[in-house]
Amino acid sequence: MNCPECGASEYLCKTRFDEFLVLEFTDAGYGAVHHLTVTAYMLQHSSKLTRDGWLHMRQLLREFLVENKPPEHVRKQNRDLVDSGKRTFKIKSRDGLPVINKSAWTKTILDVRTENAEVYCADVTAWARAVLDEVQGLKV
Numbered sequence: 556m557n558c559p560e561c562g563a564s565e566y567l568c569k570t571r572f573d574e575f576l577v578l579e580f581t582d583a584g585y586g587a588v589h590h591l592t593v594t595a596y597m598l599q600h601s602s603k604l605t606r607d608g609w610l611h612m613r614q615l616l617r618e619f620l621v622e623n624k625p626p627e628h629v630r631k632q633n634r635d636l637v638d639s640g641k642r643t644f645k646i647k648s649r650d651g652l653p654v655i656n657k658s659a660w661t662k663t664i665l666d667v668r669t670e671n672a673e674v675y676c677a678d679v680t681a682w683a684r685a686v687l688d689e690v691q692g693l694k695v
């Protein structure tokens with residue numbers, strides 16, 4: 556069965572995502588794009604998110620890729636938001652319903668090659684850029 560959200564066959568996206576997280580946590584060269592892997596994957600798998608959480612992720616991806624904000628800066632902003640209790644929305648959804656209805660994408664996590672950190676970082680960035688392009692105009 557294909558993933559109804561990103562279209563990957565046999566739900567390979569989930570397996571791949573779990574493998575990538577291990578890779579990113581064990582090798583700093585791969586870990587450099589961790590923020591992009593998570594946001595791109597979550598945007599494509601919107602059933603894991605609330606509507607506000609999805610919009611927040613989209614904004615984050617825009618800050619990383621368009622405004623070129625470093626991940627540390629964004630992380631700090633987020634931490635402040637969480638610590639100060641200013642965040643009034645939930646990020647994770649438990650109802651399992653997708654925020655967006657889209658299963659055809661230019662790129663998915665399956666397009667990312669892993670033979671070395673340079674190739675990996677370039678492919679994750681290209682995937683994240685393609686996702687941002689495709690979600691920018693979506694009304695949710």
Ligand SMILES: [Zn+2]
Binds near residue numbers: 559562
């Ligand atoms: Zn998927």
